Amino acid sequence: MSDTPIFKRLCLIGIGLIGSSIALRAKRDGLVETIVISTRRKETLKRAEALDLGDEYTDQISEAVKGADCVILCTPVGTCAMIAERMAPYLADGVIVSDVGSVKRSVVDQIKPHLPATAHLVPGHPIAGTEESGPDAGFATLFDNRWCLLTPEAKTSREAVLKIRKFWEAMGSMVDEMDPDHHDRVLAVTSHIPHLIAYNIVGTASDLEEVSQSEVIKFSASGFRDFTRIAASDPVMWRDVFLHNKEAVLEMLGRFSEDLSALQKAVRWGDGDMLFDHFTKTRDIRRGIIDAGQETDEPNFGRGKTDDT
Amino acid sequence: MSDTPIFKRLCLIGIGLIGSSIALRAKRDGLVETIVISTRRKETLKRAEALDLGDEYTDQISEAVKGADCVILCTPVGTCAMIAERMAPYLADGVIVSDVGSVKRSVVDQIKPHLPATAHLVPGHPIAGTEESGPDAGFATLFDNRWCLLTPEAKTSREAVLKIRKFWEAMGSMVDEMDPDHHDRVLAVTSHIPHLIAYNIVGTASDLEEVSQSEVIKFSASGFRDFTRIAASDPVMWRDVFLHNKEAVLEMLGRFSEDLSALQKAVRWGDGDMLFDHFTKTRDIRRGIIDAGQETDEPNFGRGKTDDT
Numbered sequence: 001m002s003d004t005p006i007f008k009r010l011c012l013i014g015i016g017l018i019g020s021s022i023a024l025r026a027k028r029d030g031l032v033e034t035i036v037i038s039t040r041r042k043e044t045l046k047r048a049e050a051l052d053l054g055d056e057y058t059d060q061i062s063e064a065v066k067g068a069d070c071v072i073l074c075t076p077v078g079t080c081a082m083i084a085e086r087m088a089p090y091l092a093d094g095v096i097v098s099d100v101g102s103v104k105r106s107v108v109d110q111i112k113p114h115l116p117a118t119a120h121l122v123p124g125h126p127i128a129g130t131e132e133s134g135p136d137a138g139f140a141t142l143f144d145n146r147w148c149l150l151t152p153e154a155k156t157s158r159e160a161v162l163k164i165r166k167f168w169e170a171m172g173s174m175v176d177e178m179d180p181d182h183h184d185r186v187l188a189v190t191s192h193i194p195h196l197i198a199y200n201i202v203g204t205a206s207d208l209e210e211v212s213q214s215e216v217i218k219f220s221a222s223g224f225r226d227f228t229r230i231a232a233s234d235p236v237m238w239r240d241v242f243l244h245n246k247e248a249v250l251e252m253l254g255r256f257s258e259d260l261s262a263l264q265k266a267v268r269w270g271d272g273d274m275l276f277d278h279f280t281k282t283r284d285i286r287r288g289i290i291d292a293g294q295e296t297d298e299p300n301f302g303r304g305k306t307d308d309t
Numbered sequence: 310m311s312d313t314p315i316f317k318r319l320c321l322i323g324i325g326l327i328g329s330s331i332a333l334r335a336k337r338d339g340l341v342e343t344i345v346i347s348t349r350r351k352e353t354l355k356r357a358e359a360l361d362l363g364d365e366y367t368d369q370i371s372e373a374v375k376g377a378d379c380v381i382l383c384t385p386v387g388t389c390a391m392i393a394e395r396m397a398p399y400l401a402d403g404v405i406v407s408d409v410g411s412v413k414r415s416v417v418d419q420i421k422p423h424l425p426a427t428a429h430l431v432p433g434h435p436i437a438g439t440e441e442s443g444p445d446a447g448f449a450t451l452f453d454n455r456w457c458l459l460t461p462e463a464k465t466s467r468e469a470v471l472k473i474r475k476f477w478e479a480m481g482s483m484v485d486e487m488d489p490d491h492h493d494r495v496l497a498v499t500s501h502i503p504h505l506i507a508y509n510i511v512g513t514a515s516d517l518e519e520v521s522q523s524e525v526i527k528f529s530a531s532g533f534r535d536f537t538r539i540a541a542s543d544p545v546m547w548r549d550v551f552l553h554n555k556e557a558v559l560e561m562l563g564r565f566s567e568d569l570s571a572l573q574k575a576v577r578w579g580d581g582d583m584l585f586d587h588f589t590k591t592r593d594i595r596r597g598i599i600d601a602g603q604e605t606d607e608p609n610f611g612r613g614k615t616d617d618t
Contacts, residue, residue, distance in 0.1 A: 078581075102531070127528050127530050127531045128530060129531070130608035130609045131595075131608060131609070132608045137608070146530055147527055147528055147530075149528075176527075182519075185519060185520055186520050186524050186525075186528060187528065187531060189513070189514050189517060189520055189525065189533070190514070190524075190525055190528045190529055190531050190532065190533040191528070191531035191532040191533065192532075193510065193513075194510060194532035194533050194535065194536055195532050196569075196572060196576075197506055197510060197569070198532075198535075199572070199587060199588055199591050200565065200568050200569045200572055201502065201503060201506060201565060202591040202594055202595075203568055203587055203590065203591055204498070204502075204561070204564050204565045204568045205498050205499070205594070206590070206591070206594055207564075207568070208498060208564070210491075210494060211494055211495050211498055213594070213597070215495050215499075216495075216498065216499055216594070217594070217597045217598050217601050217603065218456055218485075218601060218603065219436050219456055219458075219495060219496065219499045219500070220499055220598045220603050220604065221436050221437060221455055221456075221603050221604075222411070222436045222438070222496060222499050222500035223499065223500040223501075223503035223504050223507075223539050224498070224499040224500065224503050225595075225598050225603060225604045226503065226507075226535055226536075226538060226539055227503055227535075228591070228594055228595035228598055228604070229535060229595065229609075229610065230532050230535055231588075231591040231592070231594070231595065232591070232592045232595040232596075233588075235584075235585050235588035235589045235592070236585065238584070238588050239581050239584040239585045239588060240581075242575075242576045242584055243576075243579055243581055243584070246576055246577065246579070249576055250573065250576060250577060252513070253569075253573055253576075255513050255516075255517070256509065256510060256513045257566070257569070259509050259512055259513045259516070260505075260506070260509045260562075260566070263505060263508070263509055264559065264562055266551075267505075267551045267552075267555055267558055267559060267562075268555065268559060270552055270555070272387075272548050272549075272552050275544075275547070275548040275551055275552070276544050276545065276548045278508060278512055279508055279540075279542075279544035279547050279548060280544045281512065281515070282508050282511040282512055282515070282537070282540040282541070283540070283541045283544070285511055285514070285515055285522070285525070285526070285537055285540070286440075286511075286534075286537035286538065286540065286541040287541075288522070288526045289526050289529045289534050289537055292526050292527060294526065294527065294529050294530050294534060295529065295530075295534045295537070295612075296612045298612075299439035299440060299441045299446070300439045300440070300538075300610075301538065301609075301610040301611070301612040302610070302611065302612055303604075303605045303607075303610040303611055303612065
């Protein structure tokens with residue numbers, strides 16, 4: 001690449017699945033000169049050091065951000081205001097502040113008021129992840145061929161936006177820009193509602209009296225197990241997503257429930273044509289996702305291929 | 310194995326994903342002497358023959374069942390009564406009649422009245438499948454390490470039940486016996502409701518005005534794509550499941566909706582503790598499923614491992 005390193009001093013606040021994956025990729029490809037890792041919990045910081053994820057480690061945000069030309073918050077979205085407030089006095093002139101949160105309007109509202117005028121806020125959201133969490137969960141190719149959405153304000157320095165864009169392209173991502181409110185509505189339907197529904201059905205199944213937990217587990221290969229993957233996602237991260245994208249989540253949930261009532265009615269009245277039409281329509285979307293390179297086309301996600309073929 | 314072949318003449322009616330997988334495994338391991346394949350659509354029958362799935366092929370049910378010591382219906386559950394009626398006059402004395410349907414009470418009620426007294430009905434349900442369908446979708450190891458549930462009546466010949474049990478064990482399955490009504494309630498929660506919900510969310514997402522279909526597709530890696538897999542399942546099969554397990558589906562759907570309302574209320578009122586507690590509880594179930602050998606423990610189902618690691 002012509003002008004790497006992209007940043008001289010990259011500060012990652014939070015070192016879970018996303019933070020550690022950024023660190024691993026940045027290191028692998030020499031995208032930054034120095035990686036400073038900061039996290040609140042001492043044992044997580046130690047683990048990050050043991051994994052050799054960065055170059056410097058501190059539990060003090062004030063120390064961490066000093067001299068950094070880019071700071072990326074990789075923490076649950078509920079922590080942004082507190083972190084922004086704490087780091088603000090120590091930020092270098094011209095620093096780019098970004099994040100990786102799954103909600104964008106709230107993140108802007110939480111961070112913006114605290115930043116000095118010399119700082120550039122370029123919020124980001126890499127659409128990638130697994131059900132794992134923590135610094136051990138990261139891997140350098142997590143973002144390959146996945147989208148990263150940036151939601152800067154119109155008046156934000158284009159130079160700053162282009163640098164973050166370049167950084168995410170170097171992470172392997174395709175980058176798009178979007179209004180934060182639109183982002184939150186899109187993600188409500190592609191991510192937040194699916195997670196809420198998955199958490200819900202797994203909860204319902206574990207609370208039944210007449211069907212035992214061991215039956216649910218034994219016979220889960222008939223559909224249920226697919227839902228347990230996203231229902232195993234990080235509880236703090238997801239609590240914060242729902243608390244900070246309330247409006248869009250409630251609106252999309254309303255639509256989901258309306259549609260479910262229509263299907264329920266079709267089941268009750270034995271309306272086979274309605275069910276068939278609905279079940280046929282939904283088949284095409286998966287094909288679109290596979291064609292867009294966002295999903296494997298192997299049956300059963302190609303899971304357990306070694307014992308299945 | 311000591312006493313293979315288990316059956317002399319196995320008749321498979323219907324040759325989709327399940328029927329073709331049975332045929333491939335039976336052939337691979339010499340579990341039966343002759344496989345007779347019957348299906349209504351001429352092109353499917355031709356395709357089965359081209360794939361060399363059986364030994365004899367006919368679109369006439371009367372021909373197909375003649376002389377068979379085992380007949381397995383591998384068709385959507387809505388077809389059972391019609392098939393039972395048509396085949397009844399041609400069944401051999403002592404024949405075992407079985408099926409692979411995802412609903413069991415309705416299957417018993419549809420088949421039983423038509424069978425001659427000399428036939429043994431041993432309904433079955435292999436808890437295995439993929440989102441693919443048709444005779445090309447089958448593979449010999451589909452049932453390996455998956456459960457197969459049998460729901461015979463108490464008065465059914467034990468010899469017949471044990472033969473079907475042995476057959477499914479030879480398919481690679483673990484076998485359990487269960488009351489058909491209980492089966493239908495267990496599967497409502499582990500399979501039917503998850504499918505209905507997945508079909509529903511995929512439908513909701515494709516009907517929004519403000520979020521485009523291309524956005525749903527592009528950003529699906531954030532959760533949504535997991536749901537599209539089961540929402541790509543065979544529409545006729547699933548229409549019939551819902552029409553024939555109405556009561557249990559409606560009951561479980563009622564519970565699901567109640568629980569979802571509670572989560573919705575927590576989102577609306579910002580009850581982070583309730584969300585956190587719920588999201589924590591659901592994590593354990595996946596661990597149970599992985600430990601039970603019913604799911605891979607690789608992140609993201611191990612999907613696309615070649616490009617993700």
